[in-house]
Amino acid sequence: MLIESLGAGHPIIFIHGWAMNKDVFKPFFEKLDKNKYQLLFFDLPEMDENDAWEKCIDQINDEIQNYNFDSFDLFGWSLGGQVAIEIYRLNREKVKKIILASSTPIFVNNDLWKFGLNEVVFENFAKSIMSDQKKTLTNFFNLQLLGQESKKAILNYLTKCVASKDININSLKFYLSHMKNNNFLTFMGNMNCDIYLIAGDQDKIVPIESQTFMQKNIRNVKKTIFINKASHVPFLSHPDECATYLDDIYS
Secondary structure, three states, X not given: OOOEEEOOOEEEEEEOOOOOOHHHXXXXXXXXXXXXXXXXXXXXXXXXXXXXXXXXXXXXXXXXXXXXXXXXEEEEEOHHHHHHHHHHHHOOOOOOEEEEEOOOOOOEOOOXXXXXXXXXXXXXXXXXXXXXHHHHHHHHHHHHOOOOOOHHHHHHHHHHHHXXXXXXXXXXXXXXXXXXXXXXXXXXXXXXXXXXXXXXXOOOOOOHHHHXXXXXXOOOEEEEEEEOOOOOOHHHHOHHHHHHHHHHHOO
């Protein structure tokens, strides 16, 4: 994997979500001051279905260490938020802020967590990726944008991003399996860095209830922005609001 970099300010590493790639952040980057921030972004590494989660995290962390940062922060979108938490775990002295955009400690509901996706719905989705990848991804992108006013333009952009790269089905299955099983709730409660939340009130993948739960119950959540009429990709649907929020964090 190759980390790209824009700007010369404070380093923030952006980590994308499932079935996407680093290009998803580019329209948002146009709104950010490159003198204030160094924006680093990369494609999540391609993994085999049976690889260990730690192998993936170690690959990413090894690339980050090549920059020899004294400090850096993390911006994780959706699944990328969970990856960001893992990178924090390995760099506790260097990471002071994590911004979680439409992310959650647990994606799939269980006996103790009811603010995620229904397990049966998630399992059916995972099975469908094997039978018709293109249709499944299109349905996934549509789900991300339910209730979104600017849906067509964003859907076209997401589709264009994915079409620019080959689809690795084993890698998609790897990340899906960990989305189902990962649980960061207890760890997040013990994190020492500041946590910031960006969320859309129309999100059907990471319900807004998960965000209000974190806001009330995780001690280091410092500031939140819950955007009216935004869905799962708020930095694309409402880039100005998200850029202002980021600037406020670093003011």
